[in-house]
Amino acid sequence: MALNVHPIKSCAIRPVETAVVERAGFAGDRRWMVIDADGKLVSAREEHRLFSIVPDSPHTSDQVLAGLRLTALGVPDLHVSGEGAEEIAVRLHRHDLTGALVSPEADDWVSEAVGRAGLRLVRCVDPTRRALNPDFSRLGDHTAYADGYPVTLASRRSLAQLNDWMAEGAVERGESVPEPLPIERFRPNVVVDGDLEPFAEDSWSTVRLGEVSFRVAKPVDRCVMTTIDCTDLEAGKEPIRTLARHRRWDGKTWFALQLIPDGTGVVRIGDEVEVSQVEVN
Numbered sequence: 001m002a003l004n005v006h007p008i009k010s011c012a013i014r015p016v017e018t019a020v021v022e023r024a025g026f027a028g029d030r031r032w033m034v035i036d037a038d039g040k041l042v043s044a045r046e047e048h049r050l051f052s053i054v055p056d057s058p059h060t061s062d063q064v065l066a067g068l069r070l071t072a073l074g075v076p077d078l079h080v081s082g083e084g085a086e087e088i089a090v091r092l093h094r095h096d097l098t099g100a101l102v103s104p105e106a107d108d109w110v111s112e113a114v115g116r117a118g119l120r121l122v123r124c125v126d127p128t129r130r131a132l133n134p135d136f137s138r139l140g141d142h143t144a145y146a147d148g149y150p151v152t153l154a155s156r157r158s159l160a161q162l163n164d165w166m167a168e169g170a171v172e173r174g175e176s177v178p179e180p181l182p183i184e185r186f187r188p189n190v191v192v193d194g195d196l197e198p199f200a201e202d203s204w205s206t207v208r209l210g211e212v213s214f215r216v217a218k219p220v221d222r223c224v225m226t227t228i229d230c231t232d233l234e235a236g237k238e239p240i241r242t243l244a245r246h247r248r249w250d251g252k253t254w255f256a257l258q259l260i261p262d263g264t265g266v267v268r269i270g271d272e273v274e275v276s277q278v279e280v281n
Contacts, residue, residue: 002191014060024127025150028059149258154188161198210271214259221252
């Protein structure tokens with residue numbers, strides 16, 4: 001099993017050995033995001049260089065005692081406070097939310113690191129204000145700046161199958177076989193492995209990681225951000241092209257699961273993973 005925290009939405013992934021699970025998701029996960037002058041989310045879909053910003057918090061590094069440490073090539077490191085500041089209205093896809101402005105210094109740093117003027121960094125003050133889609137959640141479920149739900153889980157066995165399909169498709173088209181995609185393309189919080197069939201997770205209804213239980217909300221419908229290489233920042237056709245061939249329904253392509261914590265606790269690499277199946281009448 002692997003565990004990941006994403007302090008700033010769409011910025012670098014931070015692997016961790018342990019994660020504190022809150023009702024809003026992993027502590028410190030997607031609690032910050034970048035917005036434009038109109039308060040709208042700016043993600044790596046449009047600004048690939050966001051992937052090159054490395055944010056660390058007390059949840060991802062014992063060298064950071066508070067707030068965030070921001071690192072990127074070509075700009076000096078910056079430490080920003082997690083203290084309260086003016087809250088403004090922000091827009092995350094179709095969600096009208098709020099965010100606390102961090103500082104003009106942080107705004108200038110992010111703008112320089114990305115190469116786009118007018119960007120701002122905001123922090124989620126209270127994730128409980130953001131209710132989830134009632135079709136897939138319960139009253140009281142909430143999250144911060146995740147796209148839809150608190151925790152994302154992906155399977156390495158499913159990724160291996162996807163990479164095999166990609167290779168087979170390339171051979172059929174007379175193309176060079178591509179390098180296997182890393183699981184990071186799908187930005188999961190939890191990566192499971194072991195004696196699983198590919199896409200066995202399609203039938204899961206609950207997942208228990210160590211001492212914490214999660215409900216499966218729904219599979220994850222994938223967007224073009226998965227086509228961006230997190231290292232060289234170049235975009236291609238995969239994995240959407242192959243998912244569209246093998247994992248397309250309801251007009252979308254699917255990979256991984258969205259989870260909602262049913263409680264709080266700590267999860268650790270090496271914890272036992274227990275699942276229950278969807279009941280079929």
